[in-house]
Amino acid sequence: MQIIAFISGKGGVGKTTLAVNVAVALAQRKKRVVLIDLDPQNAQRLHLGMDPEEYSGLSREGITPQSMFDSPFDVKFIPFGRVSESELVGFENELRKHPHWVSDGVHSLTAEAFDFVIIDTPPGPSVYLRQVLMAAHRALVVVLADAASYASISKIESLIQDYTSDRSDFNGSNILINQMPTQGKLAHQVRTAIYADYGDQVVPVAIHKDTRVSQALAFERPVLQYEPGCKASLDIQYVADWLIESIEI
Numbered sequence: 001m002q003i004i005a006f007i008s009g010k011g012g013v014g015k016t017t018l019a020v021n022v023a024v025a026l027a028q029r030k031k032r033v034v035l036i037d038l039d040p041q042n043a044q045r046l047h048l049g050m051d052p053e054e055y056s057g058l059s060r061e062g063i064t065p066q067s068m069f070d071s072p073f074d075v076k077f078i079p080f081g082r083v084s085e086s087e088l089v090g091f092e093n094e095l096r097k098h099p100h101w102v103s104d105g106v107h108s109l110t111a112e113a114f115d116f117v118i119i120d121t122p123p124g125p126s127v128y129l130r131q132v133l134m135a136a137h138r139a140l141v142v143v144l145a146d147a148a149s150y151a152s153i154s155k156i157e158s159l160i161q162d163y164t165s166d167r168s169d170f171n172g173s174n175i176l177i178n179q180m181p182t183q184g185k186l187a188h189q190v191r192t193a194i195y196a197d198y199g200d201q202v203v204p205v206a207i208h209k210d211t212r213v214s215q216a217l218a219f220e221r222p223v224l225q226y227e228p229g230c231k232a233s234l235d236i237q238y239v240a241d242w243l244i245e246s247i248e249i
Ligand SMILES: Nc1ncnc2c1ncn2[C@@H]1O[C@H](COP(=O)(O)OP(=O)(O)OP(=O)(O)O)[C@@H](O)[C@H]1O
Pocket: 008, 010, 011, 012, 013, 014, 015, 016, 017, 018, 039, 041, 121, 122, 123, 178, 179, 180, 207, 208, 209, 210, 211, 213, 214, 217, 232
């Protein structure tokens, strides 16, 4: 079982979109996958066509086989759940007291024999980032090819270092560039700078900026299912193949 965390220094870069779609691509490759939404925005479910009235999720029920939902896309998922402000404060206090809460929960799922556990997080430093870095075998840092994202990489890399330095089962982090425009000098210059600084750590495909991605979300479906042949879907499938190749399961 490989636990992959999608993280970022900046918000709105595409973590949730990519976590869901990479999970769907892995499932299409016959891998057994569970998605975990570790973000109070509780937005992952929007990509998976979940009943909007559904309240339950890991913040109430924990990460257990009972809190798992089936999606129509061959991935199982555990939503964050809808909670009040005071419930959220209580949950985050629990996480502070138990730094291995996520790790313990994920390992309690072993009876289901998953190949991949994919965990989505809110942006920047948080109690959730700390938890996921205590659990993950690999972190994918999602960035845009812009100056603000570029500047955020070194900070998130140092947090990864802080939380994983004593973990022998952590296989490192990779940088995944998203929303790459086909044209635009600045984006291409930033991408070149990221490759120059981080070299082999950069996932060898950038995900194109593609209007099909937001259209798919409007239909509450992964873009991989909505338009499998569009540029972003092909890039995402490449990332899934790269993950399978780079990880010995
Ligand atoms: N490759 C892409 N091409 C076009 N639009 C994209 C692409 N990836 C993501 N988006 C759009 O960018 C927006 C933000 O995506 P998403 O919610 O996945 O980001 P996030 O990093 O999870 O945000 P947050 O930090 O708030 O959790 C969404 O409207 C999504 O449709």
